[in-house]
Amino acid sequence: MAAMKYFTIPPSADLARYVRFFWVLEHDLADSEPYFHRTMADGCAEMVFHFKGVFDEILRSNETERSFRSGIHGQSRSFRRFVIGQDFGIMGVYLYPYAIPALFGISAAELSNQMPDLTTFLGREGAELEERVMLAGDHARRVGIISDFLRKCIRSRDVHEPAVFSVIGSVIRSNGLARIPDLAAQSFLSTRQFERKFLAFSGFSPKLFSRIIRFHSALNEYGNKEKSLTEIAYECGYYDQSHFIHDFKAFSGEHPKTYFSGEAEGMGYRDV
Template sequence: MKYFSINPSANLAGLVRCFWVLEMDSFSGVPYIHRTMADGCVEMVFHYQGVFEELLGNEQQITSFSSGISGPSQQFRRFSIDQRFGIFGVYLYPFAMSELFDIPALALTNEMIDMTTILGTTGKELEEKIMLAPDNQTRVAIISQFLESKLARRKVKHNGMSETIRQIIRTDGSSNVQRLADDSFLSMRQFQRNFKEYAGFSPKLFTRIIRFQTALRKYSEKESLSLTDIAYNCGYYDQSHFIHDFKEFSGHHPGSYFSGKAEGTKWITV
């Protein structure tokens, strides 16, 4: 299993957090289970080799898209594949969809929509270019050119809510919501309504998801910290709140996840 990320160009850094690649070059005969978790950001995803089956309840499953957009999510989803695969992703700030495609993040919340449905003919052409690219550096060049062309034509040049969302992410979800509303010179009701349009969630739920993502990013099974230490370091009031949010957003107890043996964590721990 191989995972790596690539930084965007300076022109795109305000909208794109990174590009990423996940590949499995050999198949052992045992299906690989991949688990997506709650995330406050948006992803453009291209399966250039292999297509996953999404595992639903009651032992049902459906074929996932070959390329599409995954919106801000407060839930986890499970996928399976029994062959080699390669995935190329674009990790976007949630407000990027509004600024680049005039699609509010709220319209994509907890949704996974195939590329053609959401971007039409343009999405189909983009998918074909990404799928036919000889390597991931070429894929980065293709998607960068596409996004920069959208960036040059965007109508929204300065959006205060975008900076507010970036601040919450920069501070790992520790920003005070009331202070953010005051700084925006909006009433709390106006602030919450505008924030939800650009982030997909209320400010409170968004900060909870960002704190959860901080725990995923900063700690691994190699850390000697206790769950209480991790909870405190990530801004949780206590361990019980940390465990509650972690189970809600990942489906795992944090003790199981950080052991490195939980389902869907192989790409993280290798």
């Protein structure tokens, strides 16, 4: 196989509240073997632009259907599988969960486990954005076009930041280990109000969101040959290895042993 390229690009300072980073994944298929890609459960949504090639999604029935050229991958509690038989290039915009209500004016919960194409999600503006990104000559221009679009979204909405924004940030920074009652107290809301607001701005209940963020802290240990699975499980806050394996399989479709061995499907970019 030809070399795969994966890299991230930081957002400009004025977008850093909403955008965690931009990412690019490119691959030239040197042979006729198709490339399989897998997305895993994620507490954050992302905008995705396929500027070269379009994937087919492999459904649970093992049938395939054409995926979008560009769209929004909402925060998700499970994995999806995709396949392509040609060279491809993807740019992603990895967002904080509360960016969905702040930038687009809808509850994050409406996007949970959804993958609408950009035109369905944003109408004519979405179609125009897709066309401009596809015609851009390089990654810097793509980032510039998307950044200008997001700035326009911010200007067109009176974005106020409720306390729950910083609470969601706290969960992410603590790798899902922050205590929910402490977070509710921090936001000066009753537990019920807190859970309702958290769902609207993150797309998930505080408990499920924390589990997914904790799972991601384990994913990020990929390549760390110094630690055993048991050590990774305990350091990431799992009570025991069986809880770790259960969550890992539910959120990725893989056993952690397969993932950390480097044999998991669609994880080639982790080695880049």
